[in-house]
Amino acid sequence: MxxxxxxxxxxxxxxxxxxxxxxxxxxxxxxxxxxxxxxxxxxxxxxxxxxxxxxxxxxxxxxxxxxxxxxxxxxxxxxxxxxxxxxxxxxxxxxxxxxxxxxxxxxxxxxxxxxxxxxxxxxxxDSQAVPVIASQGVTIDPVRHRVTVDESVVNLTRSEFRLLECMLRQPGRVFTRSELIDVALGDDALVFERTIDVHVRSLRKKLDTHADVVQTVRGFGYRFRHPSDSR
CATH class of the missing domain: 3.40.50.2300 (Response regulator)
Structure with missing residues (x-):
């Protein structure tokens, strides 16, 4: 190896x-x-x-x-x-x-x-083959580490990718900043909770016209918009 x-x-x-x-x-x-x-x-x-x-x-x-x-x-x-x-x-x-x-x-x-x-x-x-996941025009291929928005490729950092993947797998669920730090940065990363806000702002910018699929839940954290929610 x-x-x-x-x-x-x-x-x-x-x-x-x-x-x-x-x-x-x-x-x-x-x-x-x-x-x-x-x-x-x-x-x-x-x-x-x-x-x-x-x-x-x-x-x-x-x-x-x-x-x-x-x-x-x-x-x-x-x-x-x-x-x-x-x-x-x-x-x-x-x-x-x-x-x-x-x-x-x-x-x-x-x-x-x-x-x-x-x-x-x-x-x-521990990465392994998992199915492609998609919702509301946003698609993630975890194996190829590829994200597309309406079939256009979006280039994300690894942390942004993990952040988006976590929320997209459970649309509608609210994740606290601490939970997202564990997912995107690792549970042993010594960072501030505001760090997640920086990643979310960058992620939204890259999602462009689909930025609103990542929703802020004031006082709690963030979630990927559920398909049943109106835009």
């Missing part, structure tokens, strides 16, 4: 070496880039399973690198763990808003970082 590949993008070379050493000890194949542009080059060419992406980088910063990774068909669904010295909630929300899957702030324990990488890998480890 092929090893899981992790791309470390960190301009602090000594820190990159520490992370690389520990990941290799855990059995990962490790790639290293020291700036945002090299990150894009290696990610497109070698398609790693997970990218550990520092926010403050030379040439191209981590946020812009993340945006470009999500805009590229070859890297759109790659897991991204954002790594930064910034601990403000606004920075975390911006990171999730451009497509990061998880977030770790410096200084950090290497053990914690390894657990977060493992968590990202586990999110897809």
């Amino acid at each position: 092929a090893k899981t590949t992790v791309l470390i993008v960190e301009d602090d070379r000594s820190l990159a070496e520490v992370i690389m050493y520990n990941l290799q000890r855990e059995g990962y194949e490790v790639l290293v880039a020291h700036d945002g542009q090299d990150c894009l080059t290696q990610a497109r060419a070698k398609q790693p399973d997970v990218i550990v992406l520092d926010l403050m980088l030379p040439v191209l910063d981590g946020l812009e690198a993340c945006r470009q990774l999500r805009a590229d068909a070859t890297t759109r669904t790659t897991r991204i763990l954002m790594l930064t010295a910034k601990a403000e909630e606004s920075d975390q929300l911006i990171g999730f808003g451009v497509g990061a899957d998880d977030y770790v702030t410096k200084p950090f324990s290497v053990k914690i970082l390894l657990e977060r990488v493992k968590s990202l890998c586990r999110r897809d480890a």
Whole structure:
């Protein structure tokens, strides 16, 4: 079985070496880039399973690198763990808003970082063939990781995909933000409940004319509109 590949993008070379050493000890194949542009080059060419992406980088910063990774068909669904010295909630929300899957702030324990990488890998480890699901013009193919709206393909991040799939499987059911965090980001992701609001806004924007199928239930959370509900 092929090893899981992790791309470390960190301009602090000594820190990159520490992370690389520990990941290799855990059995990962490790790639290293020291700036945002090299990150894009290696990610497109070698398609790693997970990218550990520092926010403050030379040439191209981590946020812009993340945006470009999500805009590229070859890297759109790659897991991204954002790594930064910034601990403000606004920075975390911006990171999730451009497509990061998880977030770790410096200084950090290497053990914690390894657990977060493992968590990202586990999110897809149990994927299996399941039927295509559809409602009100929105269709999800879980196996091909493909979403269409009125037969036009919509490109979602992995977290957005999981969020939509969860709600679409049970239209009409209200999910709390905590439940959606567990589904879309993992039950061990240390995030704010407002993070889900960021994902929902992005998801609605991508659904375009069908944005209203994702409904806000004030004081509770979100749901996918039931087919029997009027528009």
